Amino acid sequence: MTLVVLESADDELSRQALTLGESLGQARTVTIEGPYAPAAWAAAIVEAAQGDDIVGPGSDRGNEVLAHVAAQLDLPLAANVTDVRGDELTRIRWGGTLLEEARLHSDRRLMTAAPFAFAPSNSLLQAQVLAPNLDGAVAVVDHVAPDTGGKVSLADAKVVVSGGRGVGSAEGFAILEELAALLDAAVGCSRVVTSAGWRPHSDQVGQTGTKVSPDLYIACGISGATQHIAGCKGAKALLAINADREATIFAHADYAVIGDLHEIVPAITAELRKAKGA
Amino acid sequence: MRILCCVKRVPITGGRMVLTADAQAIETKHLGFTISPHEECGVEEAVRIVEAGGGEVVVLTLGPEEAAEQIRDCMAIGADRGIHLVSSEEWDAQGTAAAIADAIRADSENTGPFDLIVMGNESADAGGYQVGIRVAYALGLPVVTGLKGLAVDGGRARCEQEAPGGRDVYDVALPAVVTVKEGLNLPRYPSVPAKLRAKSKPLDARAVDRPASQLEKLRLVVPEGSRKQAEILGEGREAAPRVVEVLQQLGVA
Numbered sequence: 040m041t042l043v044v045l046e047s048a049d050d051e052l053s054r055q056a057l058t059l060g061e062s063l064g065q066a067r068t069v070t071i072e073g074p075y076a077p078a079a080w081a082a083a084i085v086e087a088a089q090g091d092d093i094v095g096p097g098s099d100r101g102n103e104v105l106a107h108v109a110a111q112l113d114l115p116l117a118a119n120v121t122d123v124r125g126d127e128l129t130r131i132r133w134g135g136t137l138l139e140e141a142r143l144h145s146d147r148r149l150m151t152a153a154p155f156a157f158a159p160s161n162s163l164l165q166a167q168v169l170a171p172n173l174d175g176a177v178a179v180v181d182h183v184a185p186d187t188g189g190k191v192s193l194a195d196a197k198v199v200v201s202g203g204r205g206v207g208s209a210e211g212f213a214i215l216e217e218l219a220a221l222l223d224a225a226v227g228c229s230r231v232v233t234s235a236g237w238r239p240h241s242d243q244v245g246q247t248g249t250k251v252s253p254d255l256y257i258a259c260g261i262s263g264a265t266q267h268i269a270g271c272k273g274a275k276a277l278l279a280i281n282a283d284r285e286a287t288i289f290a291h292a293d294y295a296v297i298g299d300l301h302e303i304v305p306a307i308t309a310e311l312r313k314a315k316g317a
Numbered sequence: 318m319r320i321l322c323c324v325k326r327v328p329i330t331g332g333r334m335v336l337t338a339d340a341q342a343i344e345t346k347h348l349g350f351t352i353s354p355h356e357e358c359g360v361e362e363a364v365r366i367v368e369a370g371g372g373e374v375v376v377l378t379l380g381p382e383e384a385a386e387q388i389r390d391c392m393a394i395g396a397d398r399g400i401h402l403v404s405s406e407e408w409d410a411q412g413t414a415a416a417i418a419d420a421i422r423a424d425s426e427n428t429g430p431f432d433l434i435v436m437g438n439e440s441a442d443a444g445g446y447q448v449g450i451r452v453a454y455a456l457g458l459p460v461v462t463g464l465k466g467l468a469v470d471g472g473r474a475r476c477e478q479e480a481p482g483g484r485d486v487y488d489v490a491l492p493a494v495v496t497v498k499e500g501l502n503l504p505r506y507p508s509v510p511a512k513l514r515a516k517s518k519p520l521d522a523r524a525v526d527r528p529a530s531q532l533e534k535l536r537l538v539v540p541e542g543s544r545k546q547a548e549i550l551g552e553g554r555e556a557a558p559r560v561v562e563v564l565q566q567l568g569v570a
Binding site for chain 2: 075077078099102103106107109110111113114115116117118119127129131132133134135136137138139140141142143144145151177178179180181182183184185194197198221222230233234236240241243246247248254255262263264265266276278279287289290291292293294295296297298299302303305306307309310311314315
């Protein structure tokens with residue numbers, strides 16, 4: 040039997056984890072009630088699982104709770120798995136830009152499902168609800184939300200206008216802001232840009248920044264390092280604007296414009312205004 | 318405050334993943350190396366805490382001989398001394414956590430307990446999401462992961478964990494283990510005098526033997542089918558009308 044941990048019955052990544060769980064054997068599901076307390080939640084899962092395999096979603100919480108489960112049981116954990124073949128599996132490394140084939144040396148399998156590696160399961164669920172013992176547990180005591188000033192967030196935006204080293208300066212982002220405002224888009228950037236202090240880290244798209252999945256990602260002056268691709272490969276379409284026709288970003292792009300973004304971006308903004316009759 | 322930070326040496330991968338002939342590693346002949354990004358912020362945070370309130374920052378790494386470079390880099394931004402567990406092999410998460418916990422225990426016996434142990438939320442390369450948590454269990458300490466905010470005061474730590482729509486807040490008693498994410502702060506660039514001073518700071522290096530891996534890497538694979546053939550919409554500003562057509566086709570303009 041496989042115990043599948045769901046964040047909630049309608050959570051997309053949890054449904055994907057259920058598909059992985061069902062591929063390992065007969066699956067049953069649990070959800071957890073009350074304030075988030077990773078160690079206490081894990082203890083409740085360990086108790087409910089008895090000797091079964093345990094699978095969770097490859098979300099921040101899924102990976103965290105399963106790591107607590109693994110530490111409590113002193114068993115190996117394979118995080119972000121994309122495929123299982125008996126005791127062999129494939130999992131992602133480097134934010135999904137590299138894969139690892141590995142062997143799990145354990146009679147009991149603990150793993151999380153890499154986001155978007157599995158189709159969500161449509162099984163009707165009757166999840167067992169666990170109530171962890173929170174006595175003395177490390178638990179969430181408050182939640183703070185950033186002031187976005189009414190702007191669409193990077194993670195939720197349908198369009199992202201993103202800049203890299205080629206933008207050249209903090210001030211250089213003004214033309215990207217202008218285009219973004221017309222498209223109701225969020226502005227993003229690459230790691231080089233945040234390291235240089237041109238934009239805050241909350242704007243960073245990448246393996247160590249925000250992972251985005253907009254309808255369109257416009258990459259301006261971004262070379263296409265794997266660190267960045269790990270954050271934007273979920274985009275449905277990618278338009279790259281780059282002066283270097285050999286730039287790696289073009290190998291990940293659906294549409295390409297070659298040339299200086301400082302000319303091209305304002306020209307697109309002007310053309311868009313014309314089209315909108317503004 | 319006495320703070321121990323764990324860091325990992327990783328290659329700067331650039332635009333394309335190229336593997337060694339045996340598919341056991343990334344071909345690094347033409348690559349530079351760095352500290353895994355989350356951990357660089359961890360060291361910066363530790364140094365800021367000690368600059369403000371006094372104490373010591375110790376950096377620990379498990380890695381090849383060359384990983385001494387990354388310890389020296391941490392010393393150049395303010396760490397006081399280093400512990401280098403030398404091994405050229407790749408260790409799985411359980412083995413790594415056990416070796417780190419053993420080294421922390423041994424150091425604590427000689428120099429006193431650490432108030433805070435700072436690790437990355439996940440390494441840039443292996444991305445196992447578990448070493449920090451396993452170290453906490455091995456040492457019997459509480460752990461909070463994925464921090465984007467940390468404030469230490471009066472034997473407690475207020476921890477802000479990145480969460481959908483904002484941050485979850487925890488309040489934990491020290492000593493504790495925390496794992497951090499890039500964006501916690503903007504790490505400083507070391508000055509030239511700081512780099513020179515780093516060369517003479519104490520570094521304790523000793524060889525360690527890798528236990529059998531419970532999650533055993535068999536081989537690495539570069540994912541297929543990620544290469545696309547982009548439609549070229551034009552060159553320079555003359556491309557703008559065609560770009561707007563595409564935006565309209567995609568339904569975003």
